[in-house]
Amino acid sequence: GENVEQHPSTLSVQEGDSAVIKCTYSDSASNYFPWYKQELGKRPQLIIDIRSNVGEKKDQRIAVTLNKTAKHFSLHITETQPEDSAVYFCAASWGAAGNKLTFGGGTRVLVKP
């Protein structure tokens, strides 16, 4: 089955700096890669996703890149703010199998003011 590894497990950045989280996946058939943000005590919320026919996608301060050859994808947050502090999860899915997401272990991001 699919395996997703996520690094780093914790990330501390100064407000205004950039944060990068990297994930690798094992199943070359995976074609959908969402990112979720989970604040303490709250539900995971989808912040951005990318499909395998696209190499990069941006939404304001957030961007995701995908390298299908190397089987890795990354989340980039620019101009970090204290409200970006949360746990971020990457995930991978193979669409033909319905909606079964395999999640990475999560990255706890702390933005220091």
Add this chain to the structure above:
Amino acid sequence: KAGVTQTPRYLIKTRGQQVTLSCSPISGHRSVSWYQQTPGQGLQFLFEYFSETQRNKGNFPGRFSGRQFSNSRSEMNVSTLELGDSALYLCASSLGDSNSPLHFGNGTRLTVT
């Protein structure tokens, strides 16, 4: 539009008992998935239901089961509870198309004593 609703929010059960969790998806969503979240194992896929049929299943023992009703609402049942079943159980709904985004509920926090 109302989000995904899970009930109850908190449950305390004793080893050996059984429990039923409920999930009401976003209106119009036909797929409901269940995930278990623990500090040690992260987010793990339990199963997905689409049009009242189990479409995907994760690697959990048969004590974990679910069903979906004709109105897309879903229930998850865990029998013969073990201490290790203590976790946050998250339900997510989607339109059901291949790789359609998942929207999570706030979860049910299950504690087994």
